[in-house]
Amino acid sequence: MPSPEPGSGGALLYEKRQGVYPKAVDGPFRRFKWLWMALTLAVYYITPWLRWDRGPYAPDQAVLIDLAHRRFYMFSIEIWPHEFYFVAGLLIMAGIGLFLVTSAVGRAWCGYSCPQTVWTDLFQHVDRLIDGDRNAQIRLQKAPWTAEKIGKRALKWSIYLVISFWTGGAWIMYFADAPTLVREFWTGNAAPIAYSTVAVLTVTTFVLGGFMREQVCIYMCPWPRIQTAMLDEKSLTVTYKDWRGEPRGSVKQARQSSVPLGDCVDCNQCVAVCPTGIDIREGPQIGCITCALCIDACDGVMTQLGRPRGLIDYATLEGCAQEKAGGPPEAIVRTIFRPRTMIYLGVWAAIGAALLFALGVRRHLDISVAKDRNPPFMLMSDGSVRNAYTVKLRNMEGRPRDMVITLVGAPTAVMWSDDMPRSEASRALRRRVGADLAAAVRVYVIAPAGTPAQDITFTLRAQDEKSGVGAEADTHATRFDAPGETS
Amino acid sequence: MANDKRIDDATGVETVGHEWDGIEELNNPLPRWWLWTFYLCIVFAIGYAVVYPAIPLAHSGTKGLWGWSSRGQLANETAAAQAQRAPLIAKLAATPIEKLPDDPALMQAAVSGGRAAFRVNCVQCHGAGAAGVAGLYPNLNDDDWLWGGNLKEIEQTITHGIRQPGDDKTRNSLMPSFGRDSLLTGEQIADVTSYVRSLSGLEKGSASAARGAGLFAANCVACHGTDGKGLRQFGAPNLTDAIWLYGSSRDAIGATLTNAHAGVMPAWTSKLDPVTIKMLAAYVHSLGGGEDFAPAVVASGAPVPAAAPSAEASAHAKP
Ligand code: SF4
Ligand code: SF4
Numbered sequence: 001m002p003s004p005e006p007g008s009g010g011a012l013l014y015e016k017r018q019g020v021y022p023k024a025v026d027g028p029f030r031r032f033k034w035l036w037m038a039l040t041l042a043v044y045y046i047t048p049w050l051r052w053d054r055g056p057y058a059p060d061q062a063v064l065i066d067l068a069h070r071r072f073y074m075f076s077i078e079i080w081p082h083e084f085y086f087v088a089g090l091l092i093m094a095g096i097g098l099f100l101v102t103s104a105v106g107r108a109w110c111g112y113s114c115p116q117t118v119w120t121d122l123f124q125h126v127d128r129l130i131d132g133d134r135n136a137q138i139r140l141q142k143a144p145w146t147a148e149k150i151g152k153r154a155l156k157w158s159i160y161l162v163i164s165f166w167t168g169g170a171w172i173m174y175f176a177d178a179p180t181l182v183r184e185f186w187t188g189n190a191a192p193i194a195y196s197t198v199a200v201l202t203v204t205t206f207v208l209g210g211f212m213r214e215q216v217c218i219y220m221c222p223w224p225r226i227q228t229a230m231l232d233e234k235s236l237t238v239t240y241k242d243w244r245g246e247p248r249g250s251v252k253q254a255r256q257s258s259v260p261l262g263d264c265v266d267c268n269q270c271v272a273v274c275p276t277g278i279d280i281r282e283g284p285q286i287g288c289i290t291c292a293l294c295i296d297a298c299d300g301v302m303t304q305l306g307r308p309r310g311l312i313d314y315a316t317l318e319g320c321a322q323e324k325a326g327g328p329p330e331a332i333v334r335t336i337f338r339p340r341t342m343i344y345l346g347v348w349a350a351i352g353a354a355l356l357f358a359l360g361v362r363r364h365l366d367i368s369v370a371k372d373r374n375p376p377f378m379l380m381s382d383g384s385v386r387n388a389y390t391v392k393l394r395n396m397e398g399r400p401r402d403m404v405i406t407l408v409g410a411p412t413a414v415m416w417s418d419d420m421p422r423s424e425a426s427r428a429l430r431r432r433v434g435a436d437l438a439a440a441v442r443v444y445v446i447a448p449a450g451t452p453a454q455d456i457t458f459t460l461r462a463q464d465e466k467s468g469v470g471a472e473a474d475t476h477a478t479r480f481d482a483p484g485e486t487s
Numbered sequence: 488m489a490n491d492k493r494i495d496d497a498t499g500v501e502t503v504g505h506e507w508d509g510i511e512e513l514n515n516p517l518p519r520w521w522l523w524t525f526y527l528c529i530v531f532a533i534g535y536a537v538v539y540p541a542i543p544l545a546h547s548g549t550k551g552l553w554g555w556s557s558r559g560q561l562a563n564e565t566a567a568a569q570a571q572r573a574p575l576i577a578k579l580a581a582t583p584i585e586k587l588p589d590d591p592a593l594m595q596a597a598v599s600g601g602r603a604a605f606r607v608n609c610v611q612c613h614g615a616g617a618a619g620v621a622g623l624y625p626n627l628n629d630d631d632w633l634w635g636g637n638l639k640e641i642e643q644t645i646t647h648g649i650r651q652p653g654d655d656k657t658r659n660s661l662m663p664s665f666g667r668d669s670l671l672t673g674e675q676i677a678d679v680t681s682y683v684r685s686l687s688g689l690e691k692g693s694a695s696a697a698r699g700a701g702l703f704a705a706n707c708v709a710c711h712g713t714d715g716k717g718l719r720q721f722g723a724p725n726l727t728d729a730i731w732l733y734g735s736s737r738d739a740i741g742a743t744l745t746n747a748h749a750g751v752m753p754a755w756t757s758k759l760d761p762v763t764i765k766m767l768a769a770y771v772h773s774l775g776g777g778e779d780f781a782p783a784v785v786a787s788g789a790p791v792p793a794a795a796p797s798a799e800a801s802a803h804a805k806p
Contacts, residue, residue, distance in 0.1 A: 012516040013516055013517065014516055014517050014518070014519040014521070014522050015516035015517070015518060015519055016519050017518060017519065017520065212520075215518060215520065219518055219521070283497070372616065373616075374614070374615055374616030374618065375616045375618035375626075375628065378618070378626070378628045378629055378775065379629065379729060379730060380629055380630050380631075380729070380730075380776075381629065381630050381631040381725065381728035381729055381730050382728065382729060383728075383729035386628075386629075386775060388628070388775060418773050418775065419591065422630075442773075442775075444775050449729070
């Protein structure tokens with residue numbers, strides 16, 4: 001980040017973006033990044049096309065956020081709105097996972113997994129494909145607008161646009177049946193929100209990935225600030241080992257110099273490959289997304305010169321101090337497995353286990369009862385007392401099920417519902433609830449004159465006993481109000 | 488403050504000269520695209536002020552080129568909602584109210600619509616829970632009906648109201664004010680009170696009640712019936728049950744005999760359309776005391792349709 005000349009008086013108010021033209025580089029980290037990019041993009045683009053058989057009543061898309069019907073499907077898991085705590089739990093796990101990853105390996109999210117990084121990386125490869133490597137890119141940028149430059153720019157930007165469109169297009173597939181949506185999309189029958197979502201994501205991908213790039217990381221994103229606050233002296237960051245590299249100078253300068261020079265030959269390779277255009281030798285800085293490409297670049301130089309690798313390397317502040325004092329480099333395992341990360345890991349795993357447990361034992365039917373409070377009870381013409389309840393039944397299985405609601409407590413009371421005559425009132429109501437549906441029933445409970453107010457319970461029992469397991473059941477406690485006292 | 492500016496050692500950048508608990512700010516230049524974004528916002532704001540209502544004037548404000556207004560938007564949305572409901576309304580209009588239970592989905596829609604209309608038009612007297620007000624407005628949740636409790640009767644009552652002059656189909660009757668008009672003496676009123684209370688077991692039989700029985704036969708049976716069970720054609724309440732709109736104490740009944748009550752209700756036909764009235768009737772009928780419930784669904788034990796069209800409808804399987 002160039003700054004105004006110190007002491008120049010009038011500071012520069014606004015600064016033009018300095019173009020970044022990262023040079024191609026090869027090395028273990030670059031190869032890992034290739035792999036990781038392929039993986040993350042594949043997950044993003046392919047997931048909505050995976051199928052998962054859920055029977056005739058539920059969609060067969062493996063991962064689907066069905067906003068219209070308020071269901072979230074993920075392979076064998078189906079989440080209902082009233083089970084939103086699963087989603088909350090996942091979000092908490094994601095948060096703690098971020099703490100864990102950051103305290104262990106620093107800004108690994110920024111360097112490898114962040115969509116901004118992945119798409120910027122992808123677009124930079126497009127740059128190299130069309131314009132050539134770093135120097136050719138710089139030359140073309142400076143060149144006048146000849147037919148060739150216009151052609152190249154048009155080609156490059158169209159490729160950006162296609163990628164961006166695909167990115168936006170893939171996003172909406174998570175919210176509807178993918179093959180159907182594709183057909184609807186191209187025949188003009190998809191919902192307007194589908195088109196506008198694709199448009200917005202296409203534009204943002206095009207602008208943020210194609211042009212804003214490192215500006216997003218440095219100026220727009222809150223992540224670097226949060227992550228920086230979570231780093232400690234034992235977190236891994238990409239570090240230039242200045243005690244080993246300085247004073248820097250080329251091989252020729254070293255030969256002529258009276259004092260012995262450091263290992264850095266000032267070849268600027270680390271700067272040339274940096275996707276955010278910074279010089280890591282200035283020390284740790286917010287612009288560094290720890291993508292480790294400068295490690296690859298410098299290691300290449302060191303190998304050529306026959307010097308040990310790792311002049312730029314992943315290191316912890318503590319390890320650096322230790323190394324500077326002449327000690328051995330700190331073992332990475334020790335920095336990763338330390339109490340802080342273990343506590344994060346423990347909490348993370350505990351929440352995960354709790355969610356899995358909850359998922360395992362959760363019922364596939366549910367009864368919830370809302371009692372009428374206005375009026376709390378009703379006196380009938382024969383002196384008996386009636387209470388009204390709105391009873392909600394949920395069938396969370398992919399087939400219609402018969403269920404029986406039973407009244408527990410108030411032994412003299414009977415109930416009926418608004419879809420049947422009172423003369424058929426009894427202590428049990430049988431209902432069929434459609435596959436994967438909720439049903440509301442207005443239930444009236446009536447008890448003879450003189451019945452006192454008391455607690456009652458509604459029990460819901462499925463009529464499809466599984467062998468050995470017994471029928472699934474759920475209960476909901478509520479109140480029966482009567483004259484004299486109300487709850 | 489300006490004098491506190493200094494060059495930061497680590498970055499070589501000048502500070503702005505402010506310090507908060509040891510935290511200083513570097514005077515780095517803003518990115519230029521940021522400035523462009525700012526200009527873009529200004530352009531947008533100007534455009535917005537031109538096409539949307541924005542600038543306040545003495546009495547109103549600028550209208551904006553696109554002519555948008557919040558009232559206009561409401562009108563559009565209301566029109567759209569009405570258009571969406573049009574088929575339902577047409578179906579409701581074409582269905583006689585006593586046929587409503589034959590179509591559970593339609594009945595359900597009518598009840599929902601009625602619930603909304605009730606909140607607007609009826610809660611002022613009958614209360615949000617339709618429980619009425621003792622001594623003034625009847626409770627609509629119970630199974631006691633002055634003028635009839637099946638769908639058709641309720642619709643008729645809502646349409647033409649109760650004791651509405653000028654509506655020849657209105658529910659009408661007038662109980663004599665036996666005390667005020669000296670039709671009965673104070674003692675006779677006390678006797679009739681004893682008898683009436685004995686009908687529903689509020690009092691045991693007594694000499695007074697026996698005397699009251701004779702007076703009742705002579706003065707009251709025309710409307711309340713020989714057994715005191717009332718006659719709906721006159722809106723004469725059932726005196727043998729547990730429900731007393733105007734109270735069941737000796738004082739309350741004596742007061743009614745002295746100065747008769749004659750509750751009124753508006754004839755809603757002049758304010759509401761027939762479909763809304765139909766929906767209101769369906770809602771009131773659904774509150775738990777509706778009479779002549781005609782079960783429309785299949786007989787007990789018969790299978791119910793597997794794939795129900797809606798969540799609500801699927802609950803209509805019969806026990
Ligand atoms: S300094 Fe190195 S690790 Fe940091 S962003 Fe640049 S290339 Fe990546
Ligand atoms: S790549 Fe290595 S040797 Fe070259 S300038 Fe960077 S730190 Fe120095």
